[in-house]
Amino acid sequence: MKKFFLSIFAVSALVTSCASEDDIYNDDSLKAYEASGEYFFANAQKELVDQLTTPSVNLNVFRYFSQYWAATTYRAESRYDLTTRNIPDNHWDNLYAEALGNFKKAKENILAESKPALMSETEWNKKQQNRVAIIEILMVYTYQVLVDSFGDVPYSQSLDIVNTPLPKYDDDAAIYPQLITRLNAAIAQLDTSYGSITPSQDLVYAGDVSKWKLFANSLKVKIAINMADVNNSLAKSSIEQAYAAGVIESNTNNALLTYNTFAPNYNLIHEELVQSNRNDFVPASVFVDKLNSLSDPRRPIYFTPLNGTTNTFVGGNYGYQNLLPYNDSYSHIGDKIKEPNLPGVLIDAAEIHFILAEAAERGYSVGSAATHYESAVMASLTFWGVSNTDAIAYYNQAAVSYGTATGTWKEKIGNQAWIAMYNRGFESWTFFRRLDFPGIVAPASAYPVADGKIPVRLTYPSTEPNINGSNYQSASSAIGGDKLTTKVFWDIN
Structure with a gap:
């Protein structure tokens, strides 16, 4: 045979x-x-x-649901016409x-x-x-x-x-x-x-x-x-x-599929944004502004700085067209995000530590919520290549540290999980639905089928x-x- x-x-x-x-x-x-x-x-x-x-908005619109990206020309999906x-x-x-x-x-x-x-x-x-x-x-x-x-x-x-x-x-x-x-x-x-x-x-x-x-x-x-x-x-x-049996708590154990640097098996973000030469997306201002408020060291990784600057990041208006002058008015999707061999993620340490922090707050025997929250934030920063010095400085901000950040535990975990799950739209959407944070809302331009809400x-x-x-x-x-x-x-x- x-x-x-x-x-x-x-x-x-x-x-x-x-x-x-x-x-x-x-x-x-x-x-x-x-x-x-x-x-x-x-x-x-x-x-x-x-x-x-x-x-591809034909296949996966979860980056829109989490308001990570905004549209430049075709805005139907960001208005929830699915x-x-x-x-x-x-x-x-x-x-x-x-x-x-x-x-x-x-x-x-x-x-x-x-x-x-x-x-x-x-x-x-x-x-x-x-x-x-x-x-x-x-x-x-x-x-x-x-x-x-x-x-x-x-x-x-x-x-x-x-x-x-x-x-x-x-x-x-x-x-x-x-x-x-x-x-x-x-x-x-x-x-x-x-x-x-x-x-x-x-x-x-x-x-x-x-x-x-x-x-x-x-x-x-x-x-x-x-x-x-x-x-x-x-x-x-x-x-x-x-937890007692052992879970993913270190980036060395992340479940990653590393793509090739060549066609046809490179990361599909590279395929859609680079190989197809599409300019359909810019980072959404609601997300960029949040990272700007924290001087988040992941900004130059997640986004490109505004043309001619080194540390200025500007997002587009979510749910609306963000057109001319496209190149100079907005930051764009970061170069690292568009690398052909950027790994796709099934589960990572940051995600699990955020969940364990939530579990600890619910009274489960999994250790300290503050410890897991800090480990989650640091795991994300490290995963994206932020230096240890910058990562520690970021976490020690009063607005970030678990002991001093404002809001309930759901708000603290929800906001930082939102930042960490960038490029993992589906998991971010799950955190949002379970914790009801971050406090994002549907755009006024949303289609009636959404009833004024994020799906x-x-x-x-x-x-x-x-x-x-x-x-x-x-x-x-x-x-x-x-x-x-x-x-x-x-x-x-």
Whole structure:
């Protein structure tokens, strides 16, 4: 039987297939008869990170939801018109078909592989356990993104197009505890004494099982903290258990996918802003002004200084056009952000420390809120290359330090998480919905569909009412209406 070897960045369309009554037609000589599951795993990783990283307004508008960027010409998305180019459809499809579909195919192919002749049965079984567990962990991650994006989504009947081509939507509040259960099972399977994914096919941790354990526990923290206001007992026990087992607390353990410096596998920000020579974005003034007020040392990294200056940063008006003179009137997206090999991030130390600070404030046994908050701020500064001297000076400002910054713990954590999550729009949006900080508001120019508010969910894909109408109607009714203003189950404040 012929073999077909895939690039680790091969298109994920290989998870789909054609059908015909003609046997010769179905016997496609070019299809991936014996493609290793690890190739599909690498494809799935990249598809997932691409979707969370890309600045394409056809795919990902979360930088707009967090008001990091403002538009220059095409301002529909910053005013929350999300259906003109089917943005929810693309987000849904990329996560279900491209990410989860590839993860499912990876698991199936890995389980179908035969033991190498020179490998013991024990070693093979342990390696298989590790590989399947790692896939399972990233599937859980992807399902969380889907729930946090839409609310009720297909879960128990998803990914089985043969038996359930029209899957029901599961209750988002019921999915979350199942994700915790799946994570616990996957963590229990991981054995650091044995191998896993081939290093070249694991684009995040190169097959390092010990780091995948940290990732899985960190993911459990991420999922659990969202449940704190609706299922405090499960949130508390899950976070305390994960923290005790070990989570990502150092940038050396960040879950990063490092892109190449060359086409077609460079960071999609570089592709959209540099290779495509697009001038669609400038930093939003609401964000720039916040960093200016703190003399934040990340400013020359996040943005370019105003033309002809070294330390002047000016943002554009969010929700409006920011046109001529484009080059000289505004700062622009920072050069580092546009580097072709800038890593895409799944989880980082800053994010986890901010969550642990919140958990500590909620009374969970995870250490000191002030310590985690400081560690979060410092981790972000260090990640972006700020010197230790400048980082310490920044944190010691009265407006930044946990003991002296104004506001409640939610405001302190929310404001600094907003700054740190720049370039991670989806996670920033999650912090905002859970903590209700920073105090950003919808622009006066927002479309009526947003009801004068920043969206708190994406509407379902436009195809669902026609293709999966009965299940769509049930889900829409269950969540209180398929609207941008309908909150996911954990967003109760």
